[in-house]
Amino acid sequence: NVGMVAVPDERLDKLAEMYQPDKKTPAVIEFVDIAGLVKGASKGEGLGNKFLANIRETDAIVHVVRCFDNDNIIHVEGSCDPARDIAIIDLELVMADLEMVERRIDKAKKAAKGDKKFLQEAADFEGLRDWLNDGKSARTYEAVNIAEEYPDCELLSLKPVIYAANLDEDGFADPHGVEYYRQVEERAQAQGAQVIPVCAKLEAEIAELDAEEKKMFLDDLGIAESGLDRLVKASYSLLGLISYLTSGEDECRAWTIKRGTKAPQAAGKIHSDFERGFIRAEVVNFDDLMACGSMNAAKEKGLVRSEGKEYVMKDGDIVLFRFNV
Secondary structure: OEEEEEOOOHHHHHHHHHHOOOEEEOOEEEEEOOOOOOOOHHHOOOOHHHHHHHHHOOOOEEEEEEOOOOOOOOOOOOOOOHHHHHHHHHHHHHHHHHHHHHHHHHHHHHHHOOOOOHHHHHHHHHHHHHHHHOOOOHHHOOOOOHHHHOOOOOOHHHOOEEEEEEOOHHHHHOHHHOHHHHHHHHHHHHHOOEEEEEOHHHHHHHOOOOHHHHHHHHHHHOOOOOHHHHHHHHHHHHOOEEEEEEOOOOEEEEEEEEOOOEHHHHHHOOOHHHHHOEEEEEEEOHHHHHHHOOHHHHHHOOOOEEEOOOOEOOOOOEEEEEEOO
């Protein structure tokens, strides 16, 4: 199942309040719901090969981990044990990677007979193979930056991960008081990963509410935003994505770009003509615009900057691009 999920952005909401546009368009992330892997998936157990192929096509992994007891909800392993469940999935990804790494080593060694430069590649992947053989994921391997040195290497355990700790309602109110949640945190910390507490039952109820009812519901629970909203924001950040904003009476919109993108390439997200004919970007800081109350007021105070081709876009920039047709 594939779903396009809007990225919550309070800045876009405030812009829409200011401009009252005909249309408000948030940034989105594509989430692919992949069924849970079982032991032996890397060897084809269940639909393992198909699911592993699905994971290979993603940019990052959100690993949903059960963190509650309930005899009425069956667990494939017969009991709730987050540390065990994470270890099972991690091992299946590592085992699938081992096969790929072995093939890479063989290919590099054969190529080295004609070109010695491939000897380094073989050595790098032999080191990684030994690491994986210890049951450790590729993303925790520090001897060589595999992702940087070999960008064509699509290892499953190299993908960045967020753990979504699925709690019951009581646990969601106080995650740190739940032993299962602490197990997930401990595992995540060892990998430099993030943990987001969620409650699937509550999220299902929230999904049925309109914006005003949702706010009242969350206020009653004493939380600022839903677990799903936090998860979406964390996923956006994990992928190295930021948003810049455009505003007007027709539309207020958040545009997705990679962190570090320069102004002409950001303009190209709107239309290729904007990038080809780029002249400059008129940029105002979101907080400055809100404080001034309008774009004209911000211009009068000298808060709208004129940026050129080398300007690196910042998250939350409000931009008007000038270009030649």
